[in-house]
Amino acid sequence: MQAELHEALNDLGGRQGDGLLEQYAFYTAAHINRAAEGYVYLRESRRVEASKHLVRTAIEAFIRLQCIRKHPELLFRIAFTEFNEDKKWARSAKGEDLANAMQAIEANWVAFVEGYRKRYPEHSSNEKELSLRRAAEYAGMEGYYDSHYRLYCRFTNAALRASIGDLSAFDAEDNRTMTVCALAAVEALVGLGASAPNLASLNQRLSVNV
Numbered sequence: 559m560q561a562e563l564h565e566a567l568n569d570l571g572g573r574q575g576d577g578l579l580e581q582y583a584f585y586t587a588a589h590i591n592r593a594a595e596g597y598v599y600l601r602e603s604r605r606v607e608a609s610k611h612l613v614r615t616a617i618e619a620f621i622r623l624q625c626i627r628k629h630p631e632l633l634f635r636i637a638f639t640e641f642n643e644d645k646k647w648a649r650s651a652k653g654e655d656l657a658n659a660m661q662a663i664e665a666n667w668v669a670f671v672e673g674y675r676k677r678y679p680e681h682s683s684n685e686k687e688l689s690l691r692r693a694a695e696y697a698g699m700e701g702y703y704d705s706h707y708r709l710y711c712r713f714t715n716a717a718l719r720a721s722i723g724d725l726s727a728f729d730a731e732d733n734r735t736m737t738v739c740a741l742a743a744v745e746a747l748v749g750l751g752a753s754a755p756n757l758a759s760l761n762q763r764l765s766v767n768v
Contacts, residue, residue: 559740559760560594566744566752567591573751577677579630580750586623587743590616594740601733607723610732614710616739621690621707623746624697631681632696634674635688641667642687706735737764 567588575581593616600609626633641663648659675683694703709728712720719725741764748754 559737559744559764560591560598562754562756562760563587563591563594563740563744563747566747566754569752569754570747570750575750578674579626579633579678582626582633582636583623583746583750586619587747590619590623590739590743593619594736597736606729606732610710610713610720613732613735614707614714616736617702617707617710618690620739620742621694621697621699621703623742624699625693627746627749628698629696631678632688632693634678634681634683635686636693637670637674638685639687639689641670706731710735734764 567584570584575584593612597609597612597616600606600612622636626636644663645660648656648663651659671683674681690707691700691703694700694707709725709731711717712725741761744752744754744757748757
């Protein structure tokens with residue numbers, strides 16, 4: 559599935575996107591591909607425990623990708639959430655550096671809003687943060703968030719059970735989870751016009767193995 563994702567991304571290389579939604583789908587799929595590439599490399603190198611740290615980032619991208627595919631207008635709230643996170647990050651600076659950073663962030667946001675409203679006048683410009691949990695709800699993935707996302711948060715958050723290997727009973731979920739994330743990314747790219755000739759057979763194999 560990762561190889562199919564890689565080829566689908568290459569197939570779209572050099573094409574001009576139609577707008578922010580298409581760009582978001584493309585770059586989110588690319589983010590999932592990078593996580594999947596690293597995962598495969600670590601697995602082939604028998605670094606199984608290290609590979610688990612890449613699963614959460616793929617799930618987060620997967621959830622937001624599915625959210626936007628079902629509710630394109632929520633892209634604005636995702637952008638607003640990241641804008642606020644940038645401001646929180648910038649506050650680690652001091653004095654003139656802080657003032658310059660905040661000014662640059664605000665200028666970027668103003669430019670984004672202007673461009674977004676011109677491209678998508680039918681969308682609501684709701685300046686309200688969108689948590690990953692809420693994105694999962696909009697995507698119809700609440701169960702997946704509560705099960706798989708919470709599981710792999712244990713590894714990235716250095717939970718004791720994850721650190722001592724007490725979650726090994728769930729090892730079978732690793733490959734399936736990354737494959738499902740890659741599948742969603744390929745499907746999104748196909749929606750943008752990418753070729754994925756092996757998608758149907760890969761999807762069938764996944765359905766049989768799950």
